[in-house]
Amino acid sequence: MAWMVVTRRKMLAISGAGVAFSAAGLVPPSIAEPSLKIAHILTGFTPGLPDAVARLVADQMKDYAASIVVETRPGASGRVAVEAVKAAAPDGSVLLLAPLGFLTLFPHVYKTLRYEPRDFIPVSTVASFPTLLTVGPKVPREVKTLAEFITWCRANPTQATYGTAGAGSTLHFIGAMLGRTARFEYLHVPYQGRAAIQDLVKGEIASAIMPLGSSVGLVQSGELRALATTGPRRSAFLPDVPTMAEAGYPSLQDLTWFGFFVPAKTPAVTVERLNGSIQAALRTDDVKAGMAKQFVEIDAIPMADFNRLLASESDRWKAIVQATEFTPTD
Structure with a gap:
């Protein structure tokens, strides 16, 4: 079918088993000491699953920032938070945790968006369900x-x-x-x-x-x-x-993925450092146990695969929206 999902297993097979963080083969720098005094993670919904996942991961990222504040910015189906992160300084201090749909589905269901996929750098997926x-x-x-x-x-x-x-x-x-x-x-x-x-x-x-x-x-x-x-x-x-x-x-077949994003133009070294901190957090027992309580599975894929997943999912949802004859809204 035109709208068949590309699963995590298929995605990894497409990209190759040895891919690490980027097509350039970059290795994340040491993250022994926090590089920021404070960072903010924005979610686009009222307190619930996104907020809980953000807090679980943030609690294990003290090596990235001395203090990490999780903020809920509900409104416009999550777009308020997305727009706020787009407008933030590209220095790694403001992150977005969101379902991938804001980049893969929303462009096909809203006539006008105040952002484009190129406005963000995908850092890491964290969970799927x-x-x-x-x-x-x-x-x-x-x-x-x-x-x-x-x-x-x-x-x-x-x-x-x-x-x-x-x-x-x-x-x-x-x-x-x-x-x-x-x-x-x-x-x-x-x-x-x-x-x-x-x-x-x-x-x-x-x-x-x-x-x-x-x-x-x-x-x-x-x-x-x-x-x-x-x-x-x-x-x-x-x-x-x-x-x-x-x-x-x-x-x-379909999975909902959650991932971290930062504004475009965030330096590569900062993105790599953030990716390493997130990946380390996801390996902790506290995050594993907390995710299970939320009925989600930890699902982190390499950065290169993340980009491919976004492109594949965007094509899939475009075909679905067209097949169902949905009329885009404002």
């Missing part, structure tokens, strides 16, 4: 598989709804792709934050397509039923839940 399709009490209890749910949706088109965290999001398009691929009417209901899960539990909507961590506890308690994840393999957090590929829809 799949999306989870769950159903609630609105759907009969005997519906336990994706195939059975699709059959139910076809028989109940006015009730075949799915909630997400917003229109024009990756979650929105995964649902649109499912309806298009399986040939049934799947009505999107956009929400803010985790509100879709609340309405799902109350039976207001039939299903939700949300990040895996948003409903693991409710699945484990039996309040919701998990039908499929979008990862390339089953999630360690829900090992009994099949992937979309196992359920017969390999084109719906």
